[in-house]
Amino acid sequence: MEPKTKQFNQGAALAIRDEKAQKSLLGLYHGFHAARLRAADATPNWEELRDHARAIKAHTVEHLDYYLAQVEANVAKAGGKVFFAADAAEANKYVVDLAKARGVKVVIKSKSMVSEEMGLNHQFEAAGIEPVETDLGEYVIQLAEETPYHIVAPAIHKSRQDVSELFHRKLGSAPTDKITDLGREARRQLRQKFIQADMGITGANFVVAETGTVVIVTNEGNGRMCTSMPRIHVAITGMEKLVPSMKDLGTFLRLLIRSATGQRITSYVTAVTGPRRSNDEDGPEEFHLVIVDNGRSRLLANPELRESLYCIRCGACLNACPVYRKVGGHAYGWVYPGPIGAIVSPVLTGLGDAKDLPYASSLCGACREACPVRINIPRMLLVLRRELTEGTAYPGQRRVALAERMAMRGYRMAFQGRMFLGLATATGRVVQRPLVRKGRIRRMPPPLSGWTRYRTFPALPKHSFRSRWKRGL
Amino acid sequence: MTTAPRDEFFRTIRQALGHPEGHTPAPSATALGRTRGDVDAGARHVREVMQRDAGPLLAQLAETANQNGWKVLRAPSLDTAADYVRDVVRRLEARSAVRTAHDILNRMKLDLRLADTGVALQVMAQGFGLDRAALRQKAIEADLGITGADYAIAETGSCVLIPRQGVSRLASLVPPVHVAVVERGQVLPSLDDLFTLRRDDFLSGNLGSYMNIISGPSRSADIEYTLITGVHGPGEVHMVLMG
Numbered sequence: 006m007e008p009k010t011k012q013f014n015q016g017a018a019l020a021i022r023d024e025k026a027q028k029s030l031l032g033l034y035h036g037f038h039a040a041r042l043r044a045a046d047a048t049p050n051w052e053e054l055r056d057h058a059r060a061i062k063a064h065t066v067e068h069l070d071y072y073l074a075q076v077e078a079n080v081a082k083a084g085g086k087v088f089f090a091a092d093a094a095e096a097n098k099y100v101v102d103l104a105k106a107r108g109v110k111v112v113i114k115s116k117s118m119v120s121e122e123m124g125l126n127h128q129f130e131a132a133g134i135e136p137v138e139t140d141l142g143e144y145v146i147q148l149a150e151e152t153p154y155h156i157v158a159p160a161i162h163k164s165r166q167d168v169s170e171l172f173h174r175k176l177g178s179a180p181t182d183k184i185t186d187l188g189r190e191a192r193r194q195l196r197q198k199f200i201q202a203d204m205g206i207t208g209a210n211f212v213v214a215e216t217g218t219v220v221i222v223t224n225e226g227n228g229r230m231c232t233s234m235p236r237i238h239v240a241i242t243g244m245e246k247l248v249p250s251m252k253d254l255g256t257f258l259r260l261l262i263r264s265a266t267g268q269r270i271t272s273y274v275t276a277v278t279g280p281r282r283s284n285d286e287d288g289p290e291e292f293h294l295v296i297v298d299n300g301r302s303r304l305l306a307n308p309e310l311r312e313s314l315y316c317i318r319c320g321a322c323l324n325a326c327p328v329y330r331k332v333g334g335h336a337y338g339w340v341y342p343g344p345i346g347a348i349v350s351p352v353l354t355g356l357g358d359a360k361d362l363p364y365a366s367s368l369c370g371a372c373r374e375a376c377p378v379r380i381n382i383p384r385m386l387l388v389l390r391r392e393l394t395e396g397t398a399y400p401g402q403r404r405v406a407l408a409e410r411m412a413m414r415g416y417r418m419a420f421q422g423r424m425f426l427g428l429a430t431a432t433g434r435v436v437q438r439p440l441v442r443k444g445r446i447r448r449m450p451p452p453l454s455g456w457t458r459y460r461t462f463p464a465l466p467k468h469s470f471r472s473r474w475k476r477g478l
Numbered sequence: 479m480t481t482a483p484r485d486e487f488f489r490t491i492r493q494a495l496g497h498p499e500g501h502t503p504a505p506s507a508t509a510l511g512r513t514r515g516d517v518d519a520g521a522r523h524v525r526e527v528m529q530r531d532a533g534p535l536l537a538q539l540a541e542t543a544n545q546n547g548w549k550v551l552r553a554p555s556l557d558t559a560a561d562y563v564r565d566v567v568r569r570l571e572a573r574s575a576v577r578t579a580h581d582i583l584n585r586m587k588l589d590l591r592l593a594d595t596g597v598a599l600q601v602m603a604q605g606f607g608l609d610r611a612a613l614r615q616k617a618i619e620a621d622l623g624i625t626g627a628d629y630a631i632a633e634t635g636s637c638v639l640i641p642r643q644g645v646s647r648l649a650s651l652v653p654p655v656h657v658a659v660v661e662r663g664q665v666l667p668s669l670d671d672l673f674t675l676r677r678d679d680f681l682s683g684n685l686g687s688y689m690n691i692i693s694g695p696s697r698s699a700d701i702e703y704t705l706i707t708g709v710h711g712p713g714e715v716h717m718v719l720m721g
């Protein structure tokens with residue numbers, strides 16, 4: 006997918022003015038966020054689970070080469086095939102070529118963030134193959150030709166009227182204000198696609214190295230449909246989704262689901278190990294697992310950013326984030342929004358164009374507190390800010406921050422020498438005069454205008470604290 | 479010399495991790511966890527608990543399953559269980575139903591007990607004159623799917639199905655209503671216990687191709703956080719607990 010990470014400020018400004026978006030974002034807080042807190046409270050050893058999960062992820066990522074080779078061998082033993090794709094183009098080519106070779110016309114898809122990353126649907130369409138998203142939220146997004154608003158609830162910014170209007174326009178269904186009607190209409194439409202489709206595509210919430218098993222968590226049952234009805238199943242996953250053993254799944258399922266929606270468990274947890282066996286009554290004849298790098302090895306190679314690969318995509322950091330809850334999912338401009346997106350998107354798509362993302366945080370730490378695997382997101386945001394200032398080797402990276410470095414140098418000078426500071430503030434008091442209104446500066450000249458575009462700045466007071474102190478306050 | 483894309487992929491990862499070229503260090507034995515003997519012992523312990531605590535586990539499951547949206551019946555006998563299924567069929571005015579070949583359904587004499595309801599009951603298994611395509615069509619047309627269970631989980635209110643010969647993937651998924659019959663002694667305390675047993679199955683070569691943990695009706699809150707059921711899977715689910 007073409008990143009639009011450059012347009013963060015525009016996207017954010019749009020969302021902040023959009024009352025409907027603000028309402029649904031508030032809902033995330035009172036819905037998912039509150040439900041997560043309740044679920045964590047109701048899980049007796051929650052904090053230990055988090056420590057345990059983090060240790061498992063750290064271990065797996067440190068031995069990623071070992072566990073990837075294990076997955077490859079065990080999927081093969083189960084009768085499936087693993088393809089390793091260095092980037093989106095390789096992954097797209099493998100999947101689309103496979104579909105063409107097997108004469109596939111309709112592909113049904115259960116939610117897969119990686120396939121969004123790859124822009125797979127466009128590649129299918131270009132090849133004359135119809136891809137159909139089957140998760141209700143993703144289906145709405147696909148019909149609306151938008152990107153997901155939230156990792157867990159992709160269409161949460163749409164009202165029932167929006168969806169009704171969309172279904173009416175795209176599917177010709179009768180307008181309704183009942184959400185049950187909308188659900189029924191989606192079921193009716195998608196049931197036909199499930200029956201027609203020859204290929205099912207899913208993501209993977211976890212891949213168990215020891216057994217070569219792909220684990221998929223859903224509430225609607227579309228993941229089950231995609232892995233039961235068509236004759237070919239292709240699972241697409243980022244290379245970080247591995248866990249060593251089945252015995253780790255209890256911990257991770259609890260943490261993922263309870264952090265994502267606050268449910269004790271989702272309606273369905275599906276575990277797929279290869280294609281159907283010869284005696285099985287049903288299931289796909291072919292199973293393929295596509296394991297995608299697509300920039301993740303850059304996160305892996307940087308010890309300061311490596312822990313971003315522990316992410317289990319629960320969305321809790323989005324719901325907890327005061328910035329995400331104002332600017333919404335589209336402002337982030339790529340597949341992964343919110344605090345974790347602000348780390349992953351710049352490194353995967355190029356930091357140079359995404360330089361607003363690491364700054365889209367007040368570093369309040371709510372994300373880190375919410376994260377079930379205790380990922381230290383604020384620390385990594387600071388790392389990226391530092392890299393932006395100093396310049397690094399990420400693709401598209403420019404040494405952008407000359408002005409910032411100059412400013413910092415001036416700042417240092419000012420605060421190191423008392424005389425210089427006194428001089429600077431005295432000058433400031435004079436220079437600010439035409440700009441001050443009611444004690445606030447509302448508009449500053451460039452290059453400082455960026456600061457005052459969306460907020461005001463307190464004016465320097467008539468007398469400094471230091472001079473008042475001297476006079477005994 | 480060009481390297482295969484697969485080798486290139488691994489080379490990049492080794493490089494990123496600072497592992498020596500061409501060498502993948504194996505995790506320590508302690509990190510890899512328990513030995514076969516430990517897994518055996520763990521699995522044996524879980525099986526003991528399932529039998530020893532069968533009563534309390536059933537009671538706990540009844541509660542958690544109910545919270546998850548299952549309609550739960552505690553059935554003291556095979557007859558009460560069969561009567562309950564009959565009532566469901568009657569209420570739905572079901573014309574066709576599919577079922578798995580789980581033995582509990584034979585012991586309930588389900589085919590016989592449903593005969594006078596007029597429902598056409600198809601066993602989703604080959605070797606009854608129908609091939610895979612025809613069976614699939616039966617599932618698509620069915621008003622109701624009836625299955626046994628392979629396990630249940632008290633912690634999460636779930637029924638676990640492990641598709642294989644005689645256990646269709648579709649019977650519990652495609653029809654709009656699902657009835658699952660759970661036997662006494664099948665209930666596991668927690669998710670972890672399930673995976674202990676499944677890991678043991680794997681090491682014995684019995685993992686199979688598929689498993690579903692089913693914990694209530696198909697549901698979605700994708701539009702305005704409003705819960706709706708029956709989006710793709712069954713919107714109405716019943717759990718019959720034997721004993």
Ligand code: SF4
Pocket residue numbers: 264315316317318319320321322323345372375376377378379380
């Ligand atoms: S960073 Fe943590 S909280 Fe955010 S989506 Fe990933 S796992 Fe969830």
